[in-house]
Amino acid sequence: MTQEHEIICTLCPLACHIKLVSEGEKIITISDYGCKKGKEYAIQEFKFPQRVLTTTIRTSDITHPLLSVRTNKPISKKLLKECMILLANEEISPPVKIGEVVISNVLNTGSDVIATQELI
Amino acid sequence: MDIKQTDVIIIGAGIAGTAIARELSQYEIDVILMEKEADVSFGSTKASTAIIHPGLPVADAPLKTKLILDGNRLFKQLANELDVTFKKTGELTIAKNENELQELKEMKRQADAIKIPEVEVINRKKLQSMEPNITKEAIAALSIPTAGIALPFEITIALAENASQNGVRILLNTEVTDISRGADNQSLLVKTACGYIKTRFVINAAGLFADQIAAMLNADDFSISPHKGEEYLLDKRVGSIVNQPILTVASPWVLVMPTVDGNIILGTTYTEVNNKADSATTLDGFRKIINDAKDLIPIISPKDIIRSFAGLRAMNTHTSDYIIEASKKEPKLINVVLGSPGITSAPAVAKMVVEILSDQGLKLAKKPNFNPQREKMLKFSELSDEERKALIAKDPRYGHVVCRCETVTEGEIVEAIRRGARTVDGVKYRTRAGMGRCQGGFCGPRVIEILARELNIPVTEITKKGKNSQSLLFKSKELLKKGGKDNNGSSKS
């Protein structure tokens, strides 16, 4: 059975509403995209949507209770929640440099969680 | 709490209760002031316009009329002693047609008869020169120079501070749950969550809840009907678009007035509601007030509103006058039911209550060491640069501006907490932090932080106005951790 999906392209302000028809995991048709990049975006969004996760980790420094972090590459959208729970149980102590890897290969995604702030 | 007995318990720390407490604090008696909220003035009082009325006769209310007139005359001295702001601005009541002008003339005759000084019916030209923004439709006005403006919470806090300085014990977050007659028939037993206190007299200044207090002794057959008044506050930036309260003949509730801090208040509605907790503002109220205000001062724009609020006037259903008397069935209970207005008359009401207590047999000897003076809180924003320098050199916390809209420093916030503020609103009413155009957007988080630090309690326990009004319910990650905290919207274990 085929399924119709609407994917809003975020690559530019035009925000094309791309139509994608699939059967199971197979893409049947893609239409209403404005450019080649948009088409690729829609395929990616359908097959394996990914996001950069930006969040915080608790620190042992009472004057700066949180350290902001992000994944250095996008991770699967489905793993965002799991990653949040994992990070909620972490605590970090200074010093931390900006860009420093806080957790490597988080949830086996191949992506590292890195600090986006300094903690002195 | 380890108080077993006292001479007088005052229930309710609004304007009436605190004024009575302060008046009684000059005598050699033991007085306890009880308040169910987290701070004084947190009930109806805080939402009062705090016009210090001149005392024009109120229909069917001779006692109210007399006490307002007396209160007006006492107010200046009180404000001086407590070092609170009281501006004798005068007030103007506007007439838009010949009929209304006739009414103004009648009001002038009444004012003259009770010797309110300098009352004058002024013409359009003079009105225009006094209030350049007044509507073109105004043909004349009644000018009463003895009227003034004050701040309701400032006076109430000052009265409480001075009472406390002179020995009155103030119990906040203390709700009276029952009152019964003592076995000796000479006393009353007041029950709170902390047990019973035996007292010779109870003064019922519970405002909206005065009927419930009286009912505990089956004493009286009045009930309180809350009447909502909505008010809208304009940004200081609009400036002095009026110089004194502007009222109308047509409605006693419509007004445009300056505050002592330089804002403008638009008010007010007078709507009976059936819920004593219903202080919600409404879209209808907003529209009515904006229309009424623009009818008086056409340049007013709703775009300049920074805050809206509503208060409930505790009007009694028994009489259109005040009720201030020893209960006929239980003379150890003194009912003090004011409603509106309440601020102006408070100093006179307090004196009357002292007389009633004396009539009822309470011996009142003056304390030799009573100190009527209360020291005002320092306001950084009102100091000169030289004074500021000296102050910061002494205490650097006065160099840390926390509220940028009203230029309130950390030093002032710490002092407010030292004087008894336990909540964000308590800090606001004492310092003005959060009263400006950003309404605490910038300083709110810092005020919470300072409260937590000074009181040495967790941030999640700091409340806006006591009870369950916590601002921040959870610590970071608390909702994510496995086996996390409870699910009842509270982080407390």
Add this chain to the structure above:
Amino acid sequence: MVLQKADLVVIGAGPAGVAAAIKAKEMGVNNVIIMERAEQLGGLLHQCIHNGFGLQYFKEDLTGPEYAYNFIEKAKGLGIKFLLETMALDISPKREITAVSNKEGIINLHPKAIILAMGCRERTRGAINIPGTRPAGIFTAGVAQRFVNVEGFIPGKKVVILGSGDVGMIMARRLTLEGVKVEAMVEILPYVGGLIRNEVQCIHDFNIPLFLEHTVVDVHGTERVKAVTIAKIDKDRNPIYKTKRKIECDTLLLSVGLIPENELSLKAGIKLDPVTGGPIVDETMQTNVSGIFAAGNVVHVHDLVDYVSFEGELAGSNAANYILSQALFPKMKINLKAGEGIRYIVPSTISGQKKATLYMRVLKPDRDVVVKVGDDFLRKHLPIVKPSEMLKIIIPLSKLKMLKDETKELTISCTKGRK
């Protein structure tokens, strides 16, 4: 303390202020001071821990703290002086600054030029008249962001967000990730207020119920928020009461607009534009008061920080020119006027002597429009415009040279069309 040697004082160490100070210093201004009321440089970027910053400026996708770090490190390396935890209390039209800090006490400065970079503040409940009670649990989105991302607190567990500006949407995602249930996002307009990327990645990704053409008509609860009532609005923005629905929640977040912070500007005698709420500036970012410049959200609210930095640099370089050689300043000869379809234009005047970069916002979203400068002086077709996305139009010097000498005003419009 009197710091005699201030050549340039920048008020505010957000992205506009830091970029301005760096530029001025690089151009040879000796004593550059940044005055900042917080304890660190970077302004609100520290609490904007999400990514999406720097795509224009660094051609890189950065988070707010990373974007700020790049500038701060540069500023530190240049020998710019920082007065932190210092609040400017007053600026006179003669450029005398009075400030206060707990370390220095009262500070008086009299620099040769000033750059205003105080940023903006959030509109509050009072400004939009939401009826109802006034319990704890009502926050502006930016305040909540600070609590959640910096101070380590979560305001509540069931949240309704009014307004679909970028901060509101970012917070919808942020709170959801932190385990909060975002019950609804309510927007009075028929379309989402912020960027499309945020709509997809913050709202759609997390299935947050979006109520367009709705508003909050009542707040319930006396101590803490217990619920809000929302309703659809009619074309005059009046609530349609039969569409009311009550949503239980413990927190209401407001993301209902930003206002440039100009209390100090008014004290200095600076004229404000009633539409932007910010100072009226010329192409050099100078205000009507000689030697006082302004940049960033204090002038007009930007949607991308990158443009704030560019604007800061423009103000910084012109302030440097002003300090180093006043003679270089050309006369502003041409007024720019917002015509049909345009809400505002910054700057408001240009000299015609150099390339002009105009930033503007349209009144309503549309597809296939033509932005016209003057009668038929310059035209640009745009496939899509939105009020939330700032337009940038450049008029090249070659074009400006073609203008007649007597041209005093250019009207800019945005109308339907393809050519």
